Every structure is written in C-alpha cells, then in structure tokens.
Amino acid sequence: MLRLVLPFLLCLLPLTALGAGFSHLSRLAEEGFAIGAQARLLDDGEVLGEIGAERQLSPASVSKLYVSAAALQRWGPQHTFTTRLVSIGDIDADGILQGDLVMEGGGDPALVSEDLWRLVQELRQRGVRGINGQLVVSQWRFGPVECITKDRCQSRDRSANTYSALLSSAGVNFGSWCMKVAPGPQPGSPARLSSCDTVEPTTDVDNQVSTVAADKTTELDAERVTGNNGDTMVIRGRIAVDDLPRSVYRSSSDPAVQSAQTLLALLEQAGITVDGGYATSATAPPPNARQLAAVDGKPLQELLLRTLNYSNNFMADILSLNLVETPRASLADAGAALERFAQELPGHGPLRLLSGSGLTTENRTSALGVNALLEYMYRRPSLFPSFVAGLQSPVNGVMRFIRRGGDIFQDHVMLKTGTLNQPISVRSVGGYFRTQSGRWGVFTVLVNGTANTPYLSWSQVLDPLASDLEEMILSR
Template identity: 30%
Template sequence: MRARLVCLLALIALVFGAAPVVAQDRGGLTADLDTILSAAGLEGADLGLVVRTVDGQTVYRRDADRRQQPASNLKLVTSAAALDVLGPDYRFATTVHTTGRRHGPVQDGDLYLRGTGDPTMLAADYDALAKKVADTGVRVVTGRLYADDTWFDDVRLGTGWAWDDEPYYYNAQVSALTAAPDTDYDAGSIIIRVAPGANGKAVVTTDPPTDYVTIANTAVTGAAGSPNTISVDRVHGANRFTVTGSIPAGGTPTNEWMAVWEPTGYAAALFRAALGRYGVRVLGSTARAAVPATNTEVADRQSMPLRELLVPFLKLSNNLHAEILVKAMGRAAKGAGTWSAGLAAVASRLPAYGIDPARLSLEDGSGLSRMDQISPDQLASLLGAARSRPWFPEWYEALPIAGRTDRMVGGTLRSRMRGTAAEGRVHAKTGSLTGVSSLSGYVTTTNGQLWVFSMVTNDAIGVNVKTLEDAVAIRLAQEGSAARTTTGAPDLTGETSELECSWVKAC
C-alpha cells in the first residue's frame, strides 16, 4: 500500500511540476537553523524567517508575521503585479510627432518627442529616432521642440526616500521621458568619467556626451601609485556636477553613475543634439507640452517586452524600473501615471496571492522608502502563489541565482554561495539598506524538493547579515544530503553593506 502511495505521489508531482511531499522528520533542519540564527551580534535586531514547501506546508518559521522594511525584496511584489496588470508582452513606446504644414524640407510647425516611461532608451535610440525624422526629408522645423512627458505625473521622487541619496543613480528621478547611459538601463542617470591628465589636471568626460550638464572640475592627477581620492557630487536642484580629489598618473579611470536633475530635459537635449547631427534644425527653443490632438507621427521606437526587461530589473535590482512600472500600472489600470494610482493597482492584485493589502504598507515599488512594510509570511505567500502564473518560468529565471558568475545570470547573488550546495539551487531576490537586509525566493533541496523562503532583518547594527542569509540558504539546499555539514552559528563580523552591490556596481 505504501509503495502504491509513493508512486501516486510521484505521478502527481510529475504532472504538476513539484517533488512529492511525504511526511518526514525535519528536526535536524530545525535544530541547525536555530543554531545559525543564534549567531552573536543580532541582539536588538528584528529578524523574521519562514520556509515553506510549494504546497504551503511550513518547514520552519520564526517571527515571520512581523512587518518590516523589505528593501529591494519589495521588487518581488512590484514585478509580479506588473506581469499581471501590464502583461509579459508589454512594451514602452517613444514617438516623434509634427504639427503644422510641411513645405518641402521645411516643417512649418513644432516637433514633439513623446515618452511613456521607457527605461531602456539610450542616446543611440534617440539618435535612431532623429535619423527617422531626417529620413522624411525635413531639414528645418520653424517652431519649437516640445518634450511630452505627460504619460506620468511630474512627481519625480518617491515618498520616504533619503535626501542624501538624491544625487546617485539608484535614486534617480522618475519621468515618462528619460535616458540611460548603459545597457544596465540606469534610467535618469549619466556616467561621469575621471581620467588622469597632463599638466597635473584630471580629465572629466560624460557618457553620453551632452551639454545638458556642466562640470566643475578641480580634480588633479597625482603621482603614480598615489591614492585615488576622486569624489563626484551634484549640486541640489541643478545639473552641475563637482569633481574633486586626486587620481594617480597611469591609474584606471574612475566612473561614477550619477542622477541628472530633470530627466525630461536630458532626453530632449540628447534628441535635439542627434537631430543636429542629421542636419535637422529646430529654430525654436526646447519646452515641455503635450502632443496636440491634431498631429502627424513621424517616428517611433518600441522597447523590449516586459518579459525581457525582468532580467536587468531583477538581476541588478534596478530601482527606476520598479518605479516606472508602478506608474505604468497606474496609467494602465486607473488612467493616471502616478504612484498612488499604480500602488492601488498593485494592492488590487495582492488578494490573489493570499495577501491582505490592509496588512502591509506600500509607498513605492523599489523598496527605497523607509515607509514600506511587509512580512516574510506575506512575501512567502506571494512566492508560493506565483508558481501558478503562466509567466512564472521567466520570472523565476530572472531572479538572481546563487554563485552563477555571469552578471546577467547570478545578478546580485553572483558572488555569494559559490562552491556550496546552494550554488545554482537558490533563485532569490536580495535587499539592502542601512540596517536592513533581506533574501526571499526559492531553493531546490538536494533531495529535489522546491521550497520557498523569506528572510528579512531590520535594525541590524555592525554585523554582516548577508553571511547569515547565506548560511540559512546553504543549509536549506543541503536538506536530503547525507553529506551535509553543520558548522554552528556563523561569524557575522565581516564587512557590512548598506546598499545593494549592483547599486555600487560591485556585482
């Protein structure tokens, strides 16, 4: 009878894609996790952990119902909701329109650049749009160049974001018209490059090149082998970047990703410069306005679909992707590209994941806000329910994968858990803020079971909680192995991190 039951369970598992669940003694696992979580230095910290089988059975649980700041683990909620509300095939559109009459090469009217939030727009994409305009034969636009960013509102920064993070790219401003300097798609930012120069000066350039920003450079070139003390900052309320310090002669250039002030103007400046390169002159100045009802569309660019955007979004924990998706959801569901409309759309999807939206707090989509509150239990519920969604396989693969060294595979876990039982077996979202660390996702155990887990720690001071998270994930991955090792409570005295490693380009 028992053999037939096991066979039946195995058949069900094959059909529904899960390992058979049989009653088993997990006392050893419980004892090991208790030991790991007894690590010194956690006194006063608020730590919650839950582990479940994919069918919802609790494997381990400690204070998992306590709401905490999730940091970037909130992107699990945002991405799942976006796939539901917008769909995996959703694309952002950037278009160019004209008004007035055309007389040969002269457009007697205005030119409009209209965006819907595409975070993947590069300088090269604005160049391609400009070429399309030039290919129509127009050479002079008698009116103005208008930037239409009305698809979203003009609230640029989220509630509860730290003011001192404002100049940095991971805290960039949100606009329906924006630009990224790289294929990480860091929307709303620019790269400031500082290199050794002649005559004791440092050389500063920007990528992409643009006159939208100005540089106040007092940096110098020091002696070969001297310390690199380069510092880059941005003047509040302006696009004036200050570069100070010293870079050693013959040293590697320093690259700093910085947020621009007002990305709509940034995008328009890149587009105007590209028009000039193709021989198209706009006689009027640049301004902001919506495209009139009567217009002619002359160029367009469609982004990659959301299913592909998930990779840089989740692997690299891109904050601006999360916030742009929130406003895009607001526009799609409520007709308003605002945080409030977008977060209402997110909340409306939560009951389907077993989450009561009245029992959490959502203030943004990225987890940057210190006002976000969610529990490990709620995150685990989302992870468990997500497996029934048709988009789950792509979402699962878009999560960082422990120990996989390729940056667009391992993501923020590429340097963690290498050479352990967890390597390749943990697909999970990381999260980091000062005093906050989180890791939530899936682990495939050695005996082939897929479990969901969520670990969130707040109020940690002077300890490396990432080491603790890794120890938990490794022990979960070892379940079912006769060769598992119990090393006791981990040493948490290593270097701590206040930011996601990808936000400082360290992974």
C-alpha cells in the same frame, strides 16, 4: 526549581516559536533584531522552517518582486513601451518642420540615448533638416512625480548617487547623467571629461580631476549640484596617466529636462537645427498630431532582468507607475495598484506598499506574503520563466556579496535581496530553492533592525541563512 521546569516549558512551545528549521538564523532574534522567515515546499506545502512568518516588516528591495509579478500578469513577457516623436506641423520643401516637435514619453523604464538616436535617424529619413519651433518633452502620463523619500527629495538640489533618481514617463538613461573621465596627456594636467551620451556634455562641468603618475591609484568622487543655470557635474580626484577612461554616474535634478537636453544635442549632432530651444510639458500632444518617429523599448522580460538583477530603483518605480490606469499617477497610486494585485493572491495576507522599488521605508509585508507571491508565480507556466530569470543564483549572480555558504546553497538557490540602512537596518531575501531530490520550495527572510540594533551586515544574515537552507535542501 525554575531551572528544572524551564526546559520542560520550552518543549511545550510550538516549534515556530523556537525558529524551527532556522536554528542558525534565529540567533539574530536573540540579539534584538525583528525577524520574519518561512521556508516551505511547493508540492505538498510542508513548512521546513518558520519564525514569525506573519510579522509585518520592511522588505526593502524585495518589494521589486511585487512589481515584477504584477507587470508580467498585466502585460506579459513580450510587452514593450513606445516613445514617439509627433507634431501637428508640416514638413516644407526644404525639410523644415513648421511647428513644435514633441517627444511623447511612453513610460519606458530603460529608454537610453541609443533609442533617442534611433528616433533622430528616423526623423532624418523623413527628410527633416530643421525645426521651426521648440523641442517639447511631454511627460503627460506621469511626471514630475512627487518625491516621498528623503533621498529623492534631496536629489532635486544635489546628488552623490544614482539610486535616488527622480521619476518621469519621459526619462532617459535611468534619470542619471554619465560622464567619462580620461587621463590628460601627462601627470599634472587636468583630466579630460566628456559625456557618455552626447560627446559634448549637455550640463555644466566642474573638472577638479588631475592626472597623476602611472604608479598612483585612481580615486574619483562626483556630485551633481543644481543652481539657477541647471545641473552641474562636479568631479573631483585623480586618475593615473595610464588608466582607462572611467564612467561616473549621478542622478539628474529633472529627468524630463535631461531627456530634452540629450535629445536636443543628438538632433544637432545629426544636423537638425531647432530654432526654439526646448521645453517640458505635462499635457498630452494634440489628437491630430502626426507620428514622425517611434521606437519600441526592450521586451518586459528583458526589463525585469535589469530591474531585479541590479535592483534598479528607477526602473521598478517607473514600471509600478505604468500599472496605474489614469494619468498623472503618484507613487502612492502605484503602491495601491500593487497592493490590489497582492491582495488577490491566495493566502497572501495584509501588506502596505508605497512604491515598487522599496525605497519607501514604510513598505510592509510578511514572509508568508512574499512566499504566497512566489508560489503564485511558480504556478503560472507562461510567466514563471521570465520571473525566475530575474533572480540571482549565488554562484554566479551579479551581486558578489551573495556568494556565501557552501556548494549546496550556491547551486540550489535563486534569490532577490533587499537592503536599507536608514532609518533602520534592513536585510531581506526571498526566492526559490530545489532540494537534492528535485523538489521546489520557496523561502523569505525579512530582518529589521531597531534603535537598539542599528547595524546589520549581510554576513550576519546570509551566513546563517545559507547553513539553514543547506540543511533543508539536503533533508528533502
């Protein structure tokens, strides 16, 4: 009897309970994964597919859509962040600055060594040839920012990655050291190591890389460790004698100290001596400090391309910290600013954000909420082009793992992905699609693992999602 009644009862359930429109993706729920998904058109609001759209789940790096949208609304696409060199000292007749030289960090998420070199050249053009004082890096806006994730806290002592870089308004090179590894003159000789930024490394280096014959493969492994004397880059492995130089990146233990060491090396390379070494500071320069050099970073619309395309955690969290009005902001303050922005979006609903990067595993939002954000940006003509440009098309996106599905999915979708593996597996996707007839739609899929489903691959999510979206695109 039950066998006869069950199909009838299933027919009475709302379509959303059965994963309407997501017939392939909904099978993940049967395997024990928590899913929130929604796809709908923007012209008339028609929902094409839905599974637990209001369920609060971890979005991982889809969180970066929030900081990107909030930054565009706050500052506009052409906004730039400025880094300055200032001093209260005077430059004497011999070109010696009589006083400390202060680098005032302006919170530029993409400040790099080339920008510091431009500051140094402008200083030389002012006639400065030496500094009778210290080089002081001021991170008064924010930094050092308290770590609130396991990876970032561990990064204070050692790091085997770049995604957990620590945060400062005066950070350079995305808070990471870069070393060039080149083969030695013949097999058996040590590899040659140099800094990507200052030629001579500004950190200690433990070179454990050997040069091997041309028919051998290059294999490199690196770790940054920190002791009483600062950071040391430990690089192990081998490099083929005929191979090109390889770049190795690892996050630094203190981004403000990294900036100070990098800028000091560039000053010395330009022939500007610094008598007092370097220091870092959490206080603002005096009001009467004079500007000696300044460099504007890239416009916000260009920053967002890297933040979203490469899912750059350092940039996303620096941008979110900049959104806080008061100095000495924490990531919790930045998350609260993003929450206030999101709660003003029509139809968004509840959320919890502790960071803009999504590294904080406590972040929670819903598919319905992310789609509300996507729709809001779509309806902002002056901001939408800069926002959507940061998303990837599967056919030519920089992340090759998204190149799945057929031509329809490849060519008709723009998306942002998010990935976490600990403490649970997270695979999240949000973005836009266009139907065969040219209608715009938004979609978000949040898939979270549980203790009983510890492993989740991208193919498990993207393959069924591509099939479901292709059906939706073709049907409208």
